[in-house]
Amino acid sequence: IIRATNVLLAGKKFVVAGYGWVGRGVASRARGLGEIGLDYHYDNSPRQAQRTAFAAQLALAGETSKPVVVHTRDAEDDTRSLIGEARNTGVVGVLHCYTGSHSLAEFALGAGWYVSFSGIVTFNKWIDDDLIRLVPADRLLVESDSPYLAPVPFRGKRNEPAWVAHTLAQVARARGDDRGSHVVVDLPLQLEQLSLDTVRMFHGDASAAGFQL
Numbered sequence: 001i002i003r004a005t006n007v008l009l010a011g012k013k014f015v016v017a018g019y020g021w022v023g024r025g026v027a028s029r030a031r032g033l034g035e036i037g038l039d040y041h042y043d044n045s046p047r048q049a050q051r052t053a054f055a056a057q058l059a060l061a062g063e064t065s066k067p068v069v070v071h072t073r074d075a076e077d078d079t080r081s082l083i084g085e086a087r088n089t090g091v092v093g094v095l096h097c098y099t100g101s102h103s104l105a106e107f108a109l110g111a112g113w114y115v116s117f118s119g120i121v122t123f124n125k126w127i128d129d130d131l132i133r134l135v136p137a138d139r140l141l142v143e144s145d146s147p148y149l150a151p152v153p154f155r156g157k158r159n160e161p162a163w164v165a166h167t168l169a170q171v172a173r174a175r176g177d178d179r180g181s182h183v184v185v186d187l188p189l190q191l192e193q194l195s196l197d198t199v200r201m202f203h204g205d206a207s208a209a210g211f212q213l
Helices: 004-017 022-027 047-064 076-089 104-112 129-134 163-172 188-203
Strands: 033-039 068-073 091-097 114-117 140-141
Touching: 022 047, 033 047, 033 076, 047 068, 047 076, 068 076, 076 104, 091 104, 104 114, 104 129, 129 163, 140 163
Parallel strands: 033 068, 068 091, 091 114, 114 140
Antiparallel strands: none
């Protein structure tokens, strides 16, 4: 709804005016809220304004029983605190495009959240395969984040959702799955599990959502 870096443009209005049409839309039609969160790396918005908007969005997720997709960068203490508060109202979500610490990932997992990895894990600068192995298979997601973060061998190009197979292959290799070297060609088994995990997060029950592969 409101990205952390855009909170100056919309966050104050969102918080002051209440949920209004946004809340009604979320309650009636949305599958989740996101991408929301905190970004202290660029600091394009005051940190307190970011925290206020993020807290309001998490509160809306709790009131409407919707999952959240969370962006966090250089803001782990505040992210952990707000996830902890949201846990009390049953909010669950995913740490999207995650590159943060093991401790925050473990905290989110303990709150029933998921952790998602993007094409960053294919870059030469990526050095934390232990983080990928830390996440249980049933809490692990893979995403494209297109049009950004195209995985190797397409880095630098406009990303395409189909290229997520390369990210999945790298995740499989990092986790010691001997199918990893073949996963781009032989994708269905691991894609099925990841797809079911995604459906469970946003729909609760795959069969009830009419999900079939």
